[in-house]
Amino acid sequence: MREKLIEIKNVSYSYYTDGEEEATASPALSDINLDIFKGEFVAVLGHNGSGKSTLAKLCNAIFEPSTGTVTVDGITSDSEENGDAIRRKVGMVFQNPDNQIVATIVEDDVAFGPENLGVDPAEIRRRVDSALKDVNMYDMRDREPHNLSGGQKQRVAIAGVIAMQTECIVLDEPTAMLDPMGRAEVMNTIKRMNKEMGITVILVTHFMEEAVQADRVIVMDSGRIIADDTPSNIFSDIEMLKAHSLSVPEPTELCLRLGIKETVLDTDSCVRAISSYLGGDMT
Amino acid sequence: MVSDITFGQYYHGNSVLHRADPRIKLILTFAMIIVIFLCKNFFSLGLLAAFIILVTLLSKVPVRMILKSIKPVLIILAFTAILNIFYTHGGRTYFEWWKIAVTEKGVNTAVFTIIRIIILVVMSSLLTYTTTPTMLTDGLERILSPLKIFHIKVSSLAMMMTLALRFIPTLIEEIERIMNAQKARGADLESGGLITRAKALVPIFIPLMVSAFRRAYELALAMTCRCYTDGNGRTRMKQMKLKITDYVMLILCIAITAGVIVLNIFFEKVI
Numbered sequence: 001m002r003e004k005l006i007e008i009k010n011v012s013y014s015y016y017t018d019g020e021e022e023a024t025a026s027p028a029l030s031d032i033n034l035d036i037f038k039g040e041f042v043a044v045l046g047h048n049g050s051g052k053s054t055l056a057k058l059c060n061a062i063f064e065p066s067t068g069t070v071t072v073d074g075i076t077s078d079s080e081e082n083g084d085a086i087r088r089k090v091g092m093v094f095q096n097p098d099n100q101i102v103a104t105i106v107e108d109d110v111a112f113g114p115e116n117l118g119v120d121p122a123e124i125r126r127r128v129d130s131a132l133k134d135v136n137m138y139d140m141r142d143r144e145p146h147n148l149s150g151g152q153k154q155r156v157a158i159a160g161v162i163a164m165q166t167e168c169i170v171l172d173e174p175t176a177m178l179d180p181m182g183r184a185e186v187m188n189t190i191k192r193m194n195k196e197m198g199i200t201v202i203l204v205t206h207f208m209e210e211a212v213q214a215d216r217v218i219v220m221d222s223g224r225i226i227a228d229d230t231p232s233n234i235f236s237d238i239e240m241l242k243a244h245s246l247s248v249p250e251p252t253e254l255c256l257r258l259g260i261k262e263t264v265l266d267t268d269s270c271v272r273a274i275s276s277y278l279g280g281d282m283t
Numbered sequence: 284m285v286s287d288i289t290f291g292q293y294y295h296g297n298s299v300l301h302r303a304d305p306r307i308k309l310i311l312t313f314a315m316i317i318v319i320f321l322c323k324n325f326f327s328l329g330l331l332a333a334f335i336i337l338v339t340l341l342s343k344v345p346v347r348m349i350l351k352s353i354k355p356v357l358i359i360l361a362f363t364a365i366l367n368i369f370y371t372h373g374g375r376t377y378f379e380w381w382k383i384a385v386t387e388k389g390v391n392t393a394v395f396t397i398i399r400i401i402i403l404v405v406m407s408s409l410l411t412y413t414t415t416p417t418m419l420t421d422g423l424e425r426i427l428s429p430l431k432i433f434h435i436k437v438s439s440l441a442m443m444m445t446l447a448l449r450f451i452p453t454l455i456e457e458i459e460r461i462m463n464a465q466k467a468r469g470a471d472l473e474s475g476g477l478i479t480r481a482k483a484l485v486p487i488f489i490p491l492m493v494s495a496f497r498r499a500y501e502l503a504l505a506m507t508c509r510c511y512t513d514g515n516g517r518t519r520m521k522q523m524k525l526k527i528t529d530y531v532m533l534i535l536c537i538a539i540t541a542g543v544i545v546l547n548i549f550f551e552k553v554i
Contacts, residue, residue: 060508084510092508099498100505104417104449111520113509124520146452160509 005168005200006036006059006090011068013054028054029223032068036202038167041194043214043231044204047245051223056172056204060090073167088117091161095173097153106148106156107132107141113164124163131163134197135189151182155189162193168200169193175207187213208235208249212265219244236263292352294412299528300342301413305422307529311536312410318540319402324553327546328398334539335402335409344412352408353401360397367393391553420444425523439513446502454495461490 014027029051036042036059046052057063058070061077070077072086091113094100103109107128114124132138135155145153154174161169171190175183187210194201203214211217217234219227221244227234235241235252242248248256251270252263260277264270300308315331322328339349367389374387414422424441431437462472465486472483 062504062508084512087508087510092505094501094505096501098453099501102446102449102502102506102509104415104445108417108520112511115517115519116510116512118516118518121518121520121522124518128520144452145449146456164509 002037002039004035005038005040005073006034007069007071008032008034008036008055008058009069009071011058011065011070013051013058013063013066015054027066027223029058029065032223032225034218034225034228036168036200038200039194039198041191041201041213041215042203042218043211043216044202044218044220045206045208045211045234045246046220047206049222050220050244052204052220053172054223055220056092056170056202059168059170059202060092061086062092088164089166090168090170091164091166093154093157093161093169093171093174095176097150097157097177100157101145101153104144105141106137106143106145109145109156110141110159110163113160117164127163127165128159131159134162134193135159149182150178151185154178154182154186158186158189158193162197162199166199168202170202170204172204173206174203175205175210183207183210206246208247209266212249219246221245231265232263235265292408292411293415294344294348296343296413298341298343298413300338300409302526302528303413303532304523304525304529305414305418306426306523307525307532308410308414309419309422309426311532312406315406315536315539316403318543319399319406321540321543321547322399323547324550325395326550327543328395328402330539330542330546331402332398334535335405338409339405342409342413344409348412349405349408352412353404356400356404360400363396363400364393367396395553416448417445420448421519421521421523436513438515438517450498453498454491457494458487458491461487461494 011029011032012027013029032055034055044052044055054063058065058077059072061070061072061083064070064077064083073089075082075085075089077083077086101109102112110128110131111124114127119127129138129141132141135158137152137155137159140148140152145156148156158169158171158174174190175186178186190201190203191213193199201214203210205211212231212235214231217227217229217231218225219234219240226244227237227240235249236256238248238253238256249265251267252265255262255264255270255273258274258277260273262273264273315334319331322331339346368385369383369389371389371392372384372386373389374391376384376386377390378385411419420441423444424437427435427437427440466472470483470486472480472487474480475483
């Protein structure tokens with residue numbers, strides 16, 4: 001049996017402003033049950049306001065649930081101290097790369113997390129060097145962050161989490177502000193981190209092409225989990241996706257419209273499926 | 284415009300001075316500024332001037348840059364020179380007309396003060412030319428760290444300074460973006476009198492403030508996620524260790540100070 005890393009039980013969460021009663025505020029999440037297992041690559045998919053960002057912030061105890069419990073590796077997020085302990089296990093990367101880099105030099109920024117954990121200086125040096133190599137940014141270690149591209153900044157942010165040696169990394173729409181090149185760089189880094197280093201990845205996104213690359217996809221709408229399955233099962237259910245205002249990856253939709261039975265998720269397999277479909281027709 | 288911003292006035296280089304420990308540079312700069320004011324005659328001042336020339340050569344900062352640092356104080360120099368020439372009297376009189384008299388003492392004092400101010404300015408700009416603001420902040424944090432016993436949060440202050448430095452280019456980019464956005468909507472930022480132009484800046488600064496606060500909130504969240512608490516129990520990756528060259532510089536400065544004191548005793552006071 002796979003080991004559970006994050007256990008979310010009957011969790012509801014509402015944002016409420018001062019003067020507003022908790023009960024009247026519309027909940028961002030209502031009655032969520034979810035288990036994340038060690039070593040998984042989970043994509044959380046949903047349109048704006050579906051509660052996917054809130055779910056991400058519950059995973060590393062930035063938010064405490066209004067009701068229900070979030071347990072990370074046996075620690076429940078119900079106090080400040082536990083929150084700190086959880087954040088040592090679950091790191092987070094945000095959407096805007098500019099607002100999460102604290103230092104004026106790349107390597108100093110990567111060192112920021114381990115420094116906060118009180119790690120020995122020689123060990124920090126070792127971790128920073130290896131984390132920067134993991135994200136292919138070692139050659140730029142003494143650059144100033146404002147001279148980097150968006151994709152490079154986001155990779156520095158990821159290196160900052162790797163250097164903390166967390167078990168899990170939550171990425172909250174990390175590619176939303178990047179150009180296609182930067183997006184590809186970041187996605188490759190994320191996949192490598194999951195496959196080669198065994199870090200559990202929770203990727204919050206609204207790009208179908210990114211969700212397709214995960215092991216497991218969770219679809220959210222209006223604060224509820226609508227579907228939780230493998231990408232091929234999720235993306236073959238076009239009716240469900242459309243009902244929750246999500247688009248279908250183009251290769252998938254094309255093949256489905258052509259009446260090809262197997263579920264196709266990326267361009268390469270789409271090309272193969274169509275050519276064998278056509279080939280089969282001609283003979 | 285944005286790409287060529289350098290923090291402070293750091294001059295990229297790899298000289299002995301660039302590589303020196305920022306703590307020792309800070310302390311020695313402050314100490315030598317005090318020594319400038321200990322000088323009482325041209326001999327001790329000359330020794331100090333020779334020292335500064337030596338340090339400038341060691342730093343490999345071009346003379347053009349050094350002159351650039353003196354430029355802003357030219358008015359002050361002229362002003363002190365004039366005041367000293369006309370208001371200090373004593374010794375031989377070179378020139379006299381009505382109530383104005385130029386005397387030996389006046390000229391000496393003026394020249395002395397000018398050299399003194401120039402040494403002062405060159406010395407402090409050498410510090411900023413050869414040390415990045417980050418290094419300065421780090422050095423200052425470590426020098427001030429004994430203040431912890433008075434419950435002064437030195438590491439939090441240093442973190443604030445680092446973040447301020449980090450966000451200067453980000454906010455400048457933001458200003459450019461907002462200015463372009465407002466210009467695209469027909470905002471006129473270049474014409475009109477002082478008051479009209481000041482008023483035109485309001486639609487720039489309000490969005491800038493709003494966005495700065497939003498950034499601050501997000502940054503605080505990101506820092507929490509990276510386990511930043513209040514700077515207690517933090518370790519640092521880059522350790523500062525005094526090298527032989529740092530000790531050599533320290534000894535050189537002590538020797539210069541001793542020389543200044545000796546020359547003060549043996550030669551006649553000018554000021």
